[in-house]
Amino acid sequence: ETASTKPKSLPPRLRFDFRQPDSKSLKLFIYTTYLTLTTENIFVHIENSKKISILVFIDGFVHTIAIELFELVTNDITVHISTNSRGQIEIDLKKQNDQIWKTIGKFASNHLSVCPVQDFEPIYFMATLIKRSPVTHDSDWYTFSLPSNIFMLPPIGYHIRLRQSKDGILIVKPYTVVNKLNNEQNLSSDQTIELLIKHYTDRTMTPMLQKLNIGDTIEMSSFEGTFDYTKINTCKTLILVAAGTGLTPMIRIINYVIKQTENQVDMNVILLFFNKTQDDILCGEELQTISKQNKIIVHDILSRPGPEWTGETGYIRGELLHRLLPSISSTTNVTETLVCVCGPTPFSKLAIDLLKEHGYNDNCLHLFLA
Ligand code: NAD
Structure with a gap:
């Protein structure tokens, strides 16, 4: 939205x-x-x-x-x-x-x-779990295959829902469709859907997902979303503000940008990535590789850093944005900028308020909401 x-x-x-x-x-x-x-x-x-x-x-x-x-x-x-x-x-x-x-x-x-x-009330169908591999201590990549009576290639930044019933109650959770960083494969070549899922022991959906065996099915929905990825084509500065699994919509955006910049498109990309601890950073190695290749600038900010952490710390705040983001000197900067925000609701609300205080407006801000 x-x-x-x-x-x-x-x-x-x-x-x-x-x-x-x-x-x-x-x-x-x-x-x-x-x-x-x-x-x-x-x-x-x-x-x-x-x-x-x-x-x-x-x-x-x-x-x-x-x-x-x-x-x-x-x-x-x-x-x-x-x-x-x-x-x-x-x-x-x-x-x-x-x-x-x-x-x-x-x-x-x-x-x-x-x-x-x-x-819109989405359409549900049965998808089959074909692969699961660990990403961090509490997150896994899940690969689902789609049945042959479905055609869908969800656009960048769109999500599907997974639905399962437990004790007669339907449990529904949205998940952004991702693919591995630096690997924007042609989604049309195989009818699979990849999701990056963090497991929460105190909630209902993820313990059920962890129990799925390879070959098991689960209800998946048609996709939903409002992000218009063509906006990336016309921006010179792309700012991605993500917290925790809020990285997921940014993954395909980053892959898309890397492809664009390979075609000599000049773009300044900054990722502010907020996490609790170093162990929680999703795709940390891949992000470091891309950042070493000067494709994007990555700032990791930890809210519960260990004693060995020498980087940025704390929650999102004005002072941090002032230091890490380019200053807005003219309206031209704003019109050529796209800022994407995704994370826990209190984080996203705060981020939008602070980004507006920093000088960005609704025209260049996109908040991912599921
Ligand atoms: P988390 O609990 O690990 O927190 C990550 C970081 O968020 C923290 O380190 C902190 O910097 C920041 N944060 C958390 N609470 C905050 C607060 N009250 N004020 C300011 N900053 C705060 O995050 P998680 O468990 O990975 O959760 C990620 C969230 O992102 C989930 O709620 C998920 O639903 C949401 N998400 C939404 C979409 C979407 O809408 N398309 C996609 C992916 C994830």
């Missing part, structure tokens, strides 16, 4: 059409006017080979296409954005039976509906 959430009026509904190029295939067309649309904006779910739900994420809104199909289709889903008409989505499906359908089927009541991302 942006630091100030201004109510926006609903955008116009998308237009939908379909074609049967031959008796075996079905082609769905969704017309948007959003020129920078990519396949990352799209989520597809085929339920029981019969019902298709397509979600299109545009500019803070979710558009739904939902159809009870005339006959059965396979789980083979191909999504692309038409190259000759920008903003046009094409989804190719394969019919199970070789026949021309009389109709597409029945439109569901939510077909062509639109709602703000934050009000």
